[in-house]
Amino acid sequence: MGESKQSASTEASKSHRVKAFGPSTSGSLWCLHCERTYDEMSYAESDDLLDGEPMQMCPYADCNGDAVVDAWDWSKLRELHPEYPEKPVPNTHYPLYSKR
Numbered sequence: 296m297g298e299s300k301q302s303a304s305t306e307a308s309k310s311h312r313v314k315a316f317g318p319s320t321s322g323s324l325w326c327l328h329c330e331r332t333y334d335e336m337s338y339a340e341s342d343d344l345l346d347g348e349p350m351q352m353c354p355y356a357d358c359n360g361d362a363v364v365d366a367w368d369w370s371k372l373r374e375l376h377p378e379y380p381e382k383p384v385p386n387t388h389y390p391l392y393s394k395r
């Protein structure tokens with residue numbers, strides 16, 4: 296009804312990772328540093344600025360991983376670990392290399 300539908304501002308557009316790489320296929324991200332997962336839309340803002348905006352970090356307080364370059368699409372990790380669940384459990388450690 297004459298409603299102009301331009302530049303849909305979704306939560307996703309706030310995420311630097313989504314801006315850089317587009318949305319993940321799984322909706323979950325896996326952190327290369329702490330090997331835990333979090334929702335694609337979650338991140339912690341750092342005091343450090345990147346292009347005038349706070350850097351987006353892994354939302355787990357004890358992790359200094361970056362939410363852009365250190366975050367993998369969960370589906371990418373599952374290609375290496377098909378035994379991992381389709382929906383990862385937050386705050387659970389999912390190692391990239393199984394330790395024996």
Ligand SMILES: [Zn+2]
Nearest residue numbers: 326329353358
């Ligand atoms: Zn992390």
